[in-house]
Amino acid sequence: MKNRKRRTKNGGETIIESIGQNLDLPQDSFSGYAHIELCGNKEAMIEGCLGILEYSDCSVAINTGKLTVRFNGSDLTITSMQDSLTVIKGIITCIDFSN
Amino acid sequence: MLLMKLIGFLLGYVSFSASSGFPERFINLCRLNKIPLNNLRCSGSVLTAQTDCNSYKRIRSVAKKSGMKVRITAKHGLYFFLRKHSRRFGLIVGACLCLFCVVFLSTRIWRIEVIGNDRVASEEITSVFASLGVHEGARSASINATATEAAALRKLPEISWININLSGCTAVIEVRETVKRPLSEQGTSPSNLVAARDGLILILRPFNGTAEAAVGSPVLKGDLLISGIEENKDLTADFCKAEGYVVAQTKRSSELSMKQSFKAMKKTEAKASSTLNFLFFDIPLGRRINGGFCEKTSLFIDGKVLPFGISRTVGNTFSEFTCTLSDADALLLASLRFSDARLEEFRGKQINESRIKTSIKNGSVAVSGEFDCIENIGTDSPMQIENSLSEGIASIR
Structure with a gap:
């Protein structure tokens, strides 16, 4: 099962991901990506956060497993951090995704 | 979020600052150890955050692993407040008493309002309701509105409709009074209108019946003014209730005497x-x-x-x-009593002329007065009619 899951198609997609895409299922339910909700540029809610990689007043980098998400801005505050749910408040000017 | 704040307030939470070491490692270790962190703020190398009381006890080991120094900056919430004032028994007793009062008083009736009444006094209505269990201090839940309304209606004959509305701690009793039948509709049995006093007729207006007296003619007490018999063109007679307006000039006299002692x-x-x-x-x-x-x-x-x-x-x-009064005081008191007594007697009458005399004799004060009045002297005098079935003739007594 483990080997089958890791098997990829062209473009780096796993078989399960491609099945999910064909069936129009939500990506975050099985693909392992984090679920990020934004409320304007004032608040971001990240579900599936595995750890904080960098934290300062103007930048917060979050490990979501497959991706590293970096929120840049000013006066950034982690208002809540429980289990895998993290809420960031402040003025978000930029979001970077990197592997 | 409001619920989280409320729970946080009730259970208590601490604000702390963590400095030096590795803030990111500290945050990740907190997450792994399931230590909830709120309002996490990083300014320079100092990290400030909030967590609940139980979690803060576990935060020391995490801080040690990440090389951070943790220090409490403030304690918030009810837990710390009660702990701080735990020795002040009066405060706790007062708070409990306040809570009890709020809970107890909110289930009781504080005030009773009566609306819609005109003739029947509010005190009478509230006293009837008090006897039925609706009074200040009664439990709102124990009031059976329908049964109480029905019982109150039986006890208050001048009320035609009652409704109780409980609005918070106020019981609003809304009533509708019975409407009395107009005087003209009261009794339709045949009657005459006769003179109640001696006098000289000035105005005679028969509304129903036949006028038997004339304007300008003098009448004695008991004289027929308007007859309740109406004669038809075929010489038959109809009996009716005589109604009318008979104004006459009358004379009235009254006297009052009192002792000085x-x-x-x-x-x-x-x-x-x-x-x-x-x-x-x-x-x-x-x-x-x-x-x-x-x-x-x-x-x-x-x-x-x-x-x-x-x-x-x-x-x-x-x-x-x-008490012994002087002559002047006795006269003044007698005059006042005389005028008070005449107020009710002359209500609705016009006094054209009055002659009042006062005298003091053998320790007794007397006030006498004669009045020329203009008043309505007509009064009802019922007729007794006996039907003779055999002859079909009505005889009047």
Whole structure:
């Protein structure tokens, strides 16, 4: 099962991901990506956060497993951090995704 | 979020600052150890955050692993407040008492309002309802509105409809009074209109019946003014209730006498006592006085009457004594009594001329008066009609 899951198609997609895409299922339910909700540029809610990689007043980098998400801005505050749910408040000017 | 804040307030939470070391490692270790962090803020190398009381006890080991120094900056919430004041029993007892009062009083009726009444006094209605269990201090939930309304309707014959509305701690009793039948519709049995007094007729207006007197003619008491018999063109007679307006010039005289020396009551002692009212409880503040004049003052907040108040009762003691008035005082008192007594007698009458005489003889004061009045002298005199079935003739007695 483990080997089958890791098997990829062209473009780096796993078989399960491609099945999910064909069936129009939500990506975050099985693909392992984090679920990020934004409320304007004032608040971001990240579900599936595995750890904080960098934290300062103007930048917060979050490990979501497959991706590293970096929120840049000013006066950034982690208002809540429980289990895998993290809420960031402040003025978000930029979001970077990197592997 | 509001619920989280409320739970946080009730259970208590601490604000702390962590400095030096590795903030990111500290945050990740907190997450792994399931230590919730709120309002996490990083300014320079100092990290400030909030967590609950139990989690803070576990934060020391995490801080040690990440090389951070943790220090409490503030303690918030009810838990810390109660802990701080745990030795102040009065505060705790007061808070419990306050909570009990709020819970207890919210289930009781504080005030009773009566609306829609005109003839029937509000006090009469509230006393009837008090006898049925709807009074200040009664439990709102125990009131059976339908049964109470029906019972109150039976006890108040002048009320045609009653409704009780409980609005918070106020019971609003809405009533509709019965409408009395107009006077003209009262009794349709045949009657005559006769003179109630001697006089000279000035105006005669028969509304129903046949006029038997004429304007300008003198009449004696009991004389027929308007007859209740109406004659038809075929010489048959109909009996009806005679109605009309007969204004006549009359003469009236009255007299009043009183002695200069008489027995009267004198106030010798006045006692006052106060009572604290709370719902249906009356707590006396001093010696209780039975009878006397009672004045109740209730506490108001924003126009609403609260179930707290003070009643002040003043009781007077009287003793009998013989009062002897001077001539002038006796005349003044007799005149005042005479005019007071005439007020009701001359209501609805016009006095054209009056002659009042006063005299003092053998310790007695007399006031006499003669009045020329203009008044309505017509009064009903019922007719007795006996039907003779065999002859079909009506005879009038």
